Structure formats: C-alpha cells, structure tokens
Amino acid sequence: MCRFCCCTSSLYAQPHNRPAKHIFFIFLINRTGATCREQTTASVGPWEVVQRTLNGSQFYTYSICNVEEREQDNWLRTTFIQRHPLASRVFVELKFIVRDCNSFDGASLICKETFNLYTSESDADVGTTFRKSQFKKVATIAPDEITGKNEMHINTETRVVDGLSRKGFYLAFQDIGACIALLSVRVFYKTCPGTVQNLATFPETVAGAENQPLTEVSGVCVDNAASEELPRIYCTEEGKWAVQVGQCQCKPGYEEVKDTCQECRPGSFKAEASSDACEPCPANTDTLEHGAVLCACKDGFFRAPTDPSTGPCSGPPSAPRDLSAVPQPSVGRLILSWTPPEDTGGRNDITYSVECQRCDGVVCHPCGERVRYEPASMKLTEARVSVSELEAHLNYTFIVEAHSGVSQLAGEAQRPPSRSNVTIFLHYTGETSTSLALSWDVSPRPRPQLNIRYKLTYHKKDDNLDKTTYTVLTLDKNSAQIKDLAPGTAYLFRVQALGSDDNSEGSRMEEHFETLTEGTEQNPCTSFTSFMQMYGCFYLFIPFFFVFRKRNSHTRQGPEDTYFSTPEQLKPLKTYVDPHTYEDPNVAVLKFATEIHPSHITKQKVIGAGEFGEVYRGILKAPGRKEVAVAIKTLKPGYTEKQRQDFLSEASIMGQFSHQNIIRLEGVVTKFKHAMIVTEYMENGALDRYLRDHDGEISSFQLVGMLRGIAAGMKYLSDMSYVHRDLAARNILVNNNMECKVSDFGLSRVLEDDPEGTYTTSGGKIPIRWTAPEAIAYRKFTSASDVWSFGIVMWEVMAFGERPYWDMSNHEVMKAINEAFRLPAPMDCPSAVYQLMLQCWLQDRAKRPRFGDIVSLLDKLLRSPESLKTIADFDPRVSIRLPSTSGSDGSPFRSVSEWLESIKMSQYSENFTCAGIVTMEQVLQMKTEDIKNIGVRLPGHLKRIAYSILGLKDQTSTLSVFAV
Structure with a gap:
C-alpha cells in the first residue's frame, strides 16, 4: 500500500x-x-x-x-x-x-x-x-x-x-x-570561506557541482600590495581552496605581517615589491622614516655611481703605510713600494696615485712629464711603482695616495684636519771604513708640545733576508754616529718618527749608505758629492696621510638569512642513525624519543591492531602544552624482551624525523610496565581504505596534491640516507585536511656508506606487489627501489585504492614484471601522472627519477591544473580487470547481484532490483543515463559499472557511449 x-x-x-x-x-x-x-x-x-x-x-x-x-x-x-x-x-x-x-x-x-x-x-x-x-x-x-x-x-x-x-x-x-x-x-x-591568501582577498564562494570540480575565483590584493597578474584561486567541490595563481606582493617600503602589508620601521627598508621582509639598513646608512624605500648614507659616507642603491655606504680609504724607496743606479730608476691602507673604507676597489715634486730649498714644483712611471702614476692596483728619468743634483718628493670609488665624492674637505704629514730628510754627514755619521730633518716641524722621537733601524744590504741581523736604536735627536761597521759594506738605514706614545707619527724613510774600504779615507764633502752623482742626486720627501675613522661594525643580514622560517630549515640535514647499531636499544630510544608519563595519556577507543598489540585513539595532555589527539600503539601482555626492543625500535626511527609529511612521534612510555608509542592522530586513517571509501569523490587535482605530499616526505627520508622498504598506500595515513604522511617504519633500514647505497636483508617477507625487481631478486634496497614503490602508490591513489595487479598471485606478478608488463593506466588518470609512474618502473634503477625530481614535476602539474585534463589511454578490460561475459570460473553470470559483486559494486543490488533490472540481458541494454536514473551518482561508481557493461558487451569501440 x-x-x-x-x-x-x-x-x-x-x-x-x-x-x-x-x-x-x-x-x-x-x-x-x-x-x-x-x-x-x-x-x-x-x-x-x-x-x-x-x-x-x-x-x-x-x-x-x-x-x-x-x-x-x-x-x-x-x-x-x-x-x-x-x-x-x-x-x-x-x-x-x-x-x-x-x-x-x-x-x-x-x-x-x-x-x-x-x-x-x-x-x-x-x-x-x-x-x-x-x-x-x-x-x-x-x-x-x-x-x-x-x-x-x-x-x-x-x-x-x-x-x-x-x-x-x-x-x-x-x-x-x-x-x-x-x-x-x-x-x-x-x-569555500572568504579568505586572505598570499596577500590576496578572495570572497566566499559556493563549491561547484560534480561536473565542475574546480571553480575559478578572482581576488583583490590587500592594501599596499600589488600583483603582476590578477590573483586567482580555485574552489574545489569539497569547499576547500586549491592552488593560487598570481601572487600579490607588498609594495616598496612595506612588508607582509599577518596577511597585511605594513610600513617598514625606522632603520629598515625595502626597495622593491616582493614577498621579502624589510631589511635592516646596510652598513653606514640609516633612515628615521616609516616605509623607507632606501636608506641614506650617514655623514662622511657615500655610494659610488656604480654601487647599488640598496648596498652599504663607504668612506674614503686611509693613507698607504710603510712607504719605502729602493734606488737601482745600475738601471737609473727608483722603486717605490708601500703597504695597503689599514682602513679601506669598506671597499675593495682601492687604487693608488703617485705625485712627484722637485724641491729646490723650500720651493717645490711638479716634476713634469719627463719623469717616467712603470706601469703608470695613476690608478695603480699594485702597491709598487718604478720611477725613472730623474735628474741629478735635485731633491724629489714623492706623494702616494690611496683612492676608492667614493674618494671623489668625499673630496678633500672630507679629510680630517688632524692628518699627519711628516717628511724625513735623511743624509749622512761623514764616513770612515767602520762608521757612518747620519742626520735627518723633519718637515714640517713638529708642534712644540709633541715629543717626537726616532727609531733608527739598519742592517747589511746584501744579507740573506732569512738570516739578516737588524740593529734598532731609539733616539731623542735627529742624528747618530754608527760605529763598528764592516769596511766597504753597504747598509740599509730606516728612520721612522715616533709620537710620545711610541706610535708612528709619520713615514719611514729608507736609504742606502756604504762604508769606505780600509785605507781610502776621503773628505766628507767629496764622499757626499760622489754619492749624489751615483744615485742621481735626489732626496725623498714622502708624506703620508693617516685617516682615522670609527667604523660601524654592524653586518648586514642578507635576504637569504631570513628566507626560511624555522630552525629545522636553517640547519643542515642530518643523517639517519640506525638504532640497531646501539648495544642497548633502550639508549637509542632515550636518545631519539621523549619519555611520557602514562598519567598524561588517556585512551578513548580501539581503532586497530598492530603487530605488537592494539592501537587506540586517545588524548595527550602534557604539562605546559595544550591537549592534542594522538594514536597510541600498545605492547600486548606476555611479550618477550626482543619483542619489546623491536616494538620500541620504530620509535627510535620515527624520533629522528621532523617533516610535515612524516608521521610525528609525540613520545614513548618505556619506564612503566605497559610500553607505548604515541604519535599524532590521523583522523582519516590509512590511505588505501580512505580512497576506497571515497571512490570517485576526489578530483584528480586533489589526488595529485596528496601524491605530492607523499613524495615530499620520501624526499626527506632519501636525503637522510634512509630506505623505507615498505612504501604502500596502506602505510600512508591521512588527516582531516587530506594531508598524507608516511608511516610504518617496521621494515625500514639505513643506507650503507658504499657507493651502491644498498641494504641486504637476511631473509623475511617482502611485499612483492610494491617492491622493485632488483630488490626481489637480490634483496638489495635503495632509494631507487623506494621510487619503484612510490610508482605503485601513485597507481593505488589514481585507482582509488584498487589492489595492485588485482587477483594475480605473487608468482604471476614477478613473472609479468620480468616480461616487461607494467600496470595500465587507471580510469581517468591524467597522462602526465601515468607517464611518471612508468618512469618510476624503469628496469634500470639508475634511470628512475629521484624523489626531488618527482616533487618538482608534481609541483609543476599542481601549478598548471590544465595539464591534468589530458587523460591517459584506458582499456577497461586490462585496467580494471573487468570480466567480459563470465565469472572467474569461466561460467556466465547467473544473476545481476553476482555480476555486481564481481566488480565490487554490490551496494547497488537493491537499486537494480527496485528499477526492475533483474537479468543480465537487461543489464546489457543499459546506457549511462539509465545507470544514473537508478541512483548511481558517484562518478567513480558510475564509470565502473558503465565500463563493466562495456566489457560484457565486448565492444570496446563503443567506449564513447559510456563516457561520463
């Protein structure tokens, strides 16, 4: 009724x-x-x-x-x-x-x-x-x-x-x-709720329907932000925002602070529109304004025309040091050399200039073009120059100055008035075969209150430098009688003026003088005349300019120092340590895991059973931390000590990892009777079951995003020289945000240090359907074999949890792989994703991509959703192992319910019955619209049933009839 x-x-x-x-x-x-x-x-x-x-x-x-x-x-x-x-x-x-x-x-x-x-x-x-x-x-x-x-x-x-x-x-x-x-x-x-992402505001948007999995939404940059292209984002059919296109960036003078652009504070600046933070003003610059685009130079500091406007400012260099002159009379030239300035002003473009003056009494004139310099007198990059074409009977003064890119900007007015300008006139007043009388003058004369003293240093000119004996005298007067010298020997004398604190007050003057040979005493004036003619008859007046400035020791922080946000990202990646190398496994647990008191753990509900005992959902409330949901692995009663060590070894492994796509270890309980491992709680459980429960409900874009997370976690493990050995969808956990995390490290082992990077097992079970052929044949595992397993996980994900190789036995799987068979593309699998699977399944492991390459490729696909629209070729007979006209035993299907059970769609038996479709002949007459009308709405289920009917008809040419 x-x-x-x-x-x-x-x-x-x-x-x-x-x-x-x-x-x-x-x-x-x-x-x-x-x-x-x-x-x-x-x-x-x-x-x-x-x-x-x-x-x-x-x-x-x-x-x-x-x-x-x-x-x-x-x-x-x-x-x-x-x-x-x-x-x-x-x-x-x-x-x-x-x-x-x-x-x-x-x-x-x-x-x-x-x-x-x-x-x-x-x-x-x-x-x-x-x-x-x-x-x-x-x-x-x-x-x-x-x-x-x-x-x-x-x-x-x-x-x-x-x-x-x-x-x-x-x-x-x-x-x-x-x-x-x-x-x-x-x-x-x-x-999709109204949101601000990457400084773009997007309005609340109604999620699309089943035939419109992604809805494009345009956004508007927040105040003081701009974008080269209109910011866009996609709203998924599940009401979640997907990948954003076109990123807004804070304008010059502004930085990102909690989804807003705020002005740079005084003392910082930002010159361009970017996502970077404001930088501290570089050395010798400052700004007192908010929102500065550039920092101005402090007084006395400048930027050269070629310097970047965002770089530090610098000052002019101090004077060159330790100027010396070495005459070479045999070739008629003089070698001037000096030491670079003590203070370069913060620059490395230091050059030198040499100025020559001829002095007659107290009057000096430029030397003119006759004097030759090698290599030049200006823009010298080496602290050395050769001077020739000097005239006899003249006094010469040489001035050496240091320059940089800002010297011209600084100007002479910028030089401090307290510079020292001391000139020493060195000459000798008499000589014998064993003594020399020397005197020297200082110009300009020192201030009366300045107590100038002199340091006289001399040694034999031709001595081996490694064995030279120096004689040093400190004198209060400007003359000295040097005795006990060797006859007929040349000596190098150096005079340096000292201040009252024995610090250098001016230049050091070097000259060569030679004692007479025995029996050849001469008139001092004759000797002096001969010396002047021999060395071209010149004096050296070499003033130096010492510029002293207090330098700012602040070091500018480069943008690369602030790019990463967490200490884990700044420190170098560590290498995994195998806990089995510890003589006492308990030491490894304490080293890599945090001990938790059992009173902080509350068990709520059994959610599964592991190898060692039950797994609970529960709550962890540690002192000083907020309450978090956790998964609790327990060790069943009656365990052996070896089972306890094996149980806790997984915690010793997990405790070494810190990555958003690796299951996080919260801690362990080891000091009490009931040992426990506590990890973060993943609400949606194992990936394979989650996919089967949501068959057809998740878009290809979302599936690729899940794969990207798994690949990122595996790249982290690979970078730590770690091989998982049991990578499969059943060992991937999913949280409420559909974020995937690698778990279950029971079979994992560390890579050895050998070039092959392999680990050889001593036996035991191997998950054949997920394992690379070289690992099956030789029991050797590498990151490349994990890549093969990742390819199988990709197939599982795109096939919504289908069992790899269907109902084939392990022996049939190994035989098929060795004969170059590879899993076909799942239904509606993007071609680019399937091509990546095939690359992961290359027989030569050296040619398989690395996890870093896989992450990069998946990122490209996610940035370009259009690339996922090209679908790989699909053969329903092979790709989902559908029967053609009969059951597994070869006999025809006896009922509609038997047929639906064979394709795992038995939940629709009542739909077919209520619609009056009770025979296989009626099934063969159905179209896609007929399947919809009886209540099959999920896209994946609709296609599975439609493709199965196609297989029953054995008419693959009519595939388009059932296209959904």
Missing part, C-alpha cells in the same frame, strides 16, 4: 553557519508534536510523531513500524526548500534509528532494515500536492548499527543531491516495511 504524509508544520528551517561550510537549511523534529495529514485512504497508520526517551531526555521523532504487512509504500515529504542560486549540489545529513528485524517474532521474513531517500525539483511550492512519479531516488539508506530490544543506536548518514537547477526542491522518505525513527534532517551546501 502507498501512504503519504506531507509535513508542513512539524519540520522547520533554521540557518546555521560553520567554518568552511554554509549550512543551507537544517530540519529538526518539531517538539510541538504536530501530526501529519494523511493523503490516501489506508487502513494502517502512516508516519507519525512519536515521543521517545533517551538517557533521561525526551525527544520527538517521525516514526513508522509496519513490519508485519507486505508491500509497504509509505512516504514522508518535507516542506519546500528554497535553493541558493549557485548551489547546484547539496548534502543531506540524516539521523535515524532502525529496529532489528530479528527482534520481531515471526516478522523477520517480510521486515526491512532500510528506507529510501527521494528528491523532486520545483520552481514553486506545490503545497500538499504529491505525485510519486515526480520524485527521483537519491539513495537507499541503510544503518551502520541496528537497534535491538534493550539498546538504541542512532545512525548518521550523508548523501549528495547533485544537478539541482530550479528554485527549490522537496525531499521525501519512502518506507517499504521497516521500523524507522527519523530524528533529524540537515540540508546544506558547501562553500
């Missing part, structure tokens, strides 16, 4: 908002207990409002329980639900209770434990008018837990209603003979 109840007053709408989602409507059971008006004449009561008590609280439900009569057809319809103009896809969340049919005596054969959800679109409210033919089935709703006589279980199920286009719609619930209590119905649609 068909019964219908239109509930116009007992369900009401209430807006509701949550982060990342906008609830469209929420329907709750009205507590007024209003009844529904029956629209048909039936002898048995339809849906009705029932008051119930749960845990001492009363609540109302829409209930029906006609389980003893056959062919029940009772309907409950909502009021008109207005649709947001952009929301073509809505979600229906149901909370309900279903009674166990076995709890009814004698009614179990006709009792049902499911009910159906229908929808109907309309542009106006039709009131109580109801026509069953206007409704389309959305899904059959089955409980996860049924309610017995003495217990009550509330179920929550969410279904998608897609393709909505009219102004509103109705929902209806069909009972076909179950005992049901409907608690609440919540209807909502998803939006």
Whole structure:
C-alpha cells in the first residue's frame, strides 16, 4: 500500500553557519508534536510523531513500524526548500534509528532494515500536492548499527543531491516495511570561506557541482600590495581552496605581517615589491622614516655611481703605510713600494696615485712629464711603482695616495684636519771604513708640545733576508754616529718618527749608505758629492696621510638569512642513525624519543591492531602544552624482551624525523610496565581504505596534491640516507585536511656508506606487489627501489585504492614484471601522472627519477591544473580487470547481484532490483543515463559499472557511449 504524509508544520528551517561550510537549511523534529495529514485512504497508520526517551531526555521523532504487512509504500515529504542560486549540489545529513528485524517474532521474513531517500525539483511550492512519479531516488539508506530490544543506536548518514537547477526542491522518505525513527534532517551546501591568501582577498564562494570540480575565483590584493597578474584561486567541490595563481606582493617600503602589508620601521627598508621582509639598513646608512624605500648614507659616507642603491655606504680609504724607496743606479730608476691602507673604507676597489715634486730649498714644483712611471702614476692596483728619468743634483718628493670609488665624492674637505704629514730628510754627514755619521730633518716641524722621537733601524744590504741581523736604536735627536761597521759594506738605514706614545707619527724613510774600504779615507764633502752623482742626486720627501675613522661594525643580514622560517630549515640535514647499531636499544630510544608519563595519556577507543598489540585513539595532555589527539600503539601482555626492543625500535626511527609529511612521534612510555608509542592522530586513517571509501569523490587535482605530499616526505627520508622498504598506500595515513604522511617504519633500514647505497636483508617477507625487481631478486634496497614503490602508490591513489595487479598471485606478478608488463593506466588518470609512474618502473634503477625530481614535476602539474585534463589511454578490460561475459570460473553470470559483486559494486543490488533490472540481458541494454536514473551518482561508481557493461558487451569501440 502507498501512504503519504506531507509535513508542513512539524519540520522547520533554521540557518546555521560553520567554518568552511554554509549550512543551507537544517530540519529538526518539531517538539510541538504536530501530526501529519494523511493523503490516501489506508487502513494502517502512516508516519507519525512519536515521543521517545533517551538517557533521561525526551525527544520527538517521525516514526513508522509496519513490519508485519507486505508491500509497504509509505512516504514522508518535507516542506519546500528554497535553493541558493549557485548551489547546484547539496548534502543531506540524516539521523535515524532502525529496529532489528530479528527482534520481531515471526516478522523477520517480510521486515526491512532500510528506507529510501527521494528528491523532486520545483520552481514553486506545490503545497500538499504529491505525485510519486515526480520524485527521483537519491539513495537507499541503510544503518551502520541496528537497534535491538534493550539498546538504541542512532545512525548518521550523508548523501549528495547533485544537478539541482530550479528554485527549490522537496525531499521525501519512502518506507517499504521497516521500523524507522527519523530524528533529524540537515540540508546544506558547501562553500569555500572568504579568505586572505598570499596577500590576496578572495570572497566566499559556493563549491561547484560534480561536473565542475574546480571553480575559478578572482581576488583583490590587500592594501599596499600589488600583483603582476590578477590573483586567482580555485574552489574545489569539497569547499576547500586549491592552488593560487598570481601572487600579490607588498609594495616598496612595506612588508607582509599577518596577511597585511605594513610600513617598514625606522632603520629598515625595502626597495622593491616582493614577498621579502624589510631589511635592516646596510652598513653606514640609516633612515628615521616609516616605509623607507632606501636608506641614506650617514655623514662622511657615500655610494659610488656604480654601487647599488640598496648596498652599504663607504668612506674614503686611509693613507698607504710603510712607504719605502729602493734606488737601482745600475738601471737609473727608483722603486717605490708601500703597504695597503689599514682602513679601506669598506671597499675593495682601492687604487693608488703617485705625485712627484722637485724641491729646490723650500720651493717645490711638479716634476713634469719627463719623469717616467712603470706601469703608470695613476690608478695603480699594485702597491709598487718604478720611477725613472730623474735628474741629478735635485731633491724629489714623492706623494702616494690611496683612492676608492667614493674618494671623489668625499673630496678633500672630507679629510680630517688632524692628518699627519711628516717628511724625513735623511743624509749622512761623514764616513770612515767602520762608521757612518747620519742626520735627518723633519718637515714640517713638529708642534712644540709633541715629543717626537726616532727609531733608527739598519742592517747589511746584501744579507740573506732569512738570516739578516737588524740593529734598532731609539733616539731623542735627529742624528747618530754608527760605529763598528764592516769596511766597504753597504747598509740599509730606516728612520721612522715616533709620537710620545711610541706610535708612528709619520713615514719611514729608507736609504742606502756604504762604508769606505780600509785605507781610502776621503773628505766628507767629496764622499757626499760622489754619492749624489751615483744615485742621481735626489732626496725623498714622502708624506703620508693617516685617516682615522670609527667604523660601524654592524653586518648586514642578507635576504637569504631570513628566507626560511624555522630552525629545522636553517640547519643542515642530518643523517639517519640506525638504532640497531646501539648495544642497548633502550639508549637509542632515550636518545631519539621523549619519555611520557602514562598519567598524561588517556585512551578513548580501539581503532586497530598492530603487530605488537592494539592501537587506540586517545588524548595527550602534557604539562605546559595544550591537549592534542594522538594514536597510541600498545605492547600486548606476555611479550618477550626482543619483542619489546623491536616494538620500541620504530620509535627510535620515527624520533629522528621532523617533516610535515612524516608521521610525528609525540613520545614513548618505556619506564612503566605497559610500553607505548604515541604519535599524532590521523583522523582519516590509512590511505588505501580512505580512497576506497571515497571512490570517485576526489578530483584528480586533489589526488595529485596528496601524491605530492607523499613524495615530499620520501624526499626527506632519501636525503637522510634512509630506505623505507615498505612504501604502500596502506602505510600512508591521512588527516582531516587530506594531508598524507608516511608511516610504518617496521621494515625500514639505513643506507650503507658504499657507493651502491644498498641494504641486504637476511631473509623475511617482502611485499612483492610494491617492491622493485632488483630488490626481489637480490634483496638489495635503495632509494631507487623506494621510487619503484612510490610508482605503485601513485597507481593505488589514481585507482582509488584498487589492489595492485588485482587477483594475480605473487608468482604471476614477478613473472609479468620480468616480461616487461607494467600496470595500465587507471580510469581517468591524467597522462602526465601515468607517464611518471612508468618512469618510476624503469628496469634500470639508475634511470628512475629521484624523489626531488618527482616533487618538482608534481609541483609543476599542481601549478598548471590544465595539464591534468589530458587523460591517459584506458582499456577497461586490462585496467580494471573487468570480466567480459563470465565469472572467474569461466561460467556466465547467473544473476545481476553476482555480476555486481564481481566488480565490487554490490551496494547497488537493491537499486537494480527496485528499477526492475533483474537479468543480465537487461543489464546489457543499459546506457549511462539509465545507470544514473537508478541512483548511481558517484562518478567513480558510475564509470565502473558503465565500463563493466562495456566489457560484457565486448565492444570496446563503443567506449564513447559510456563516457561520463
């Protein structure tokens, strides 16, 4: 019998908002207990409002329980639900209770434990008018837990209603003979919330429908930011923002601070629009303004025309030091040399100039062009010059100055007035075969209050430099009688003026004088004349300019010093240490893991079982830290010491890793009876199961993003010289943000230091379907074999958790691989992704890409979503191992349910039955629209069934008929 109840007053709408989602409507059971008006004449009561008590609280439900009569057809319809103009896809969340049919005596054969959800679109409210033919089935709703006589279980199920286009719609619930209590119905649609990303503001956007997985949204740069191209971002069908295109950057004089652009503070600047922070003003510069684009030079410091405007400022160099002159009379020239300035002013473009003056008494004139310099007199880069063409009987003064790129800017006025300008006139006043009388003059004369002393140093000119004996005299007068010299020997004399604190006050003057040979005493004047003629008859007046400045010792921080944000990124990558190398494994655990007191851990629920014991979801509340959800691995009772060490060795491994795509170790419990390993909690569990549960619901773009995270984690492990050996989707965990993290390090081992970088096992199980051929054959593992395994993980992800190589045995898998067989492209797999898989499966491991290459390629694909639209060739017979006309034993399928079970789509058996499709002949006549109309909505399921029908027909040429 068909019964219908239109509930116009007992369900009401209430807006509701949550982060990342906008609830469209929420329907709750009205507590007024209003009844529904029956629209048909039936002898048995339809849906009705029932008051119930749960845990001492009363609540109302829409209930029906006609389980003893056959062919029940009772309907409950909502009021008109207005649709947001952009929301073509809505979600229906149901909370309900279903009674166990076995709890009814004698009614179990006709009792049902499911009910159906229908929808109907309309542009106006039709009131109580109801026509069953206007409704389309959305899904059959089955409980996860049924309610017995003495217990009550509330179920929550969410279904998608897609393709909505009219102004509103109705929902209806069909009972076909179950005992049901409907608690609440919540209807909502998803939006990407308004956000600021990379300094661009994006408005709240309604998520796209199934046929529009990515919605492009344009943004606007925040104040004081700009972008070369319009910032854009994609809103996924799940209400999450994807990759942004076109990044905004803070303008010159502004830096990014918490999604805003703020002015640079005084003492800092930023010259260009970029994502960099403001930099401290470079050396010898400063700014007192906010929002500075450049820093001005401090007084006395300058920038050369060729210097960058963002660079430091510099001052002129101090004077050259230790000027000396060495005559070479045999070739008629003089060699001048000096030491570079003590203070270069912060520059490395130092050059020198040499100026020559002829002095006659107290009057000096430029030497003119006759004097020759080698290599030149200006722009010398070496602290040495050769001077020739000097005239006899003249006094010469040579002035050497240091220059840099800012010397001209500094000018003479910038030189400090306290410079020292001391000239020493060195000559001898007499000689014998064993003595020399010397005297010297100082020009200009020292200030009366300055107590000038002199340091006289001499040694034999021709002595070996390594064995030279120096004689040093400190004198208060400007003359000296040097005795006990060797006859006929040349000596090199050096005179240096000293201040009152024995520091140099001027230049050092060097000259050569020679004693007479025995028996050749001469008149002093004759001797002096001969010397002057021999050396070209000149004096050296060599003034030096000493410039003393207090230098700023601040070192400018380069932009590369502030690029990374965390200490982990700044320090060099460490190398993994195998905990098995420790004689005492407990030492390794304490070294790499944090000890947790068990009182800080609260177990909540068993979520799995590992090799050593149960795995719990729980809470960690450590002192000084906020409460976090964790996964807790336990060690089962009765363990051996070896099992305990093996159990804790995984913690010793995980504790060495710190990466966002590697499962994070929170700590261990080792000092108490029950050992535990505590890790971060991943809400969505293992990747393979997560993919199977969401088959067809995740876009290719999102799948590639998940693969990118796995590859980044594996690159980190590879860089640490670490081989995982058991990389598979079952060992990847997924959190609420669909972020993937590598876990399960039970088979992992460190790379040896040999050039091959291999690890040889001593036996044990190898996961054949995920393992590279060289690792299977020789039990040698490398990062290249992990790359092979990553290729298998890529296939698992793109195939939504399908088992690699399907139902082939391990022996068949190894044989096929050795015969160059490779897994075919999964359904709807982007061609670029499948080509990367094939590269990972190259027989020659040296030719496989490295994980760094894989990360780079996946990044490129994510930056260009258009590149994912080209789909790899797909053969349904090979790619999803679909049967053609028969089951695994070769016999034809006997029923529709047997066929659906063979392709793992048995959940749709009731849909086919309700639609009257009960024979395989009817199945073969179905089109894609027919499959949709019976309630198959998920894209992946729709394609699997369509491709299976194609395989049954054995007509691969008609593939386009079933294209979705």
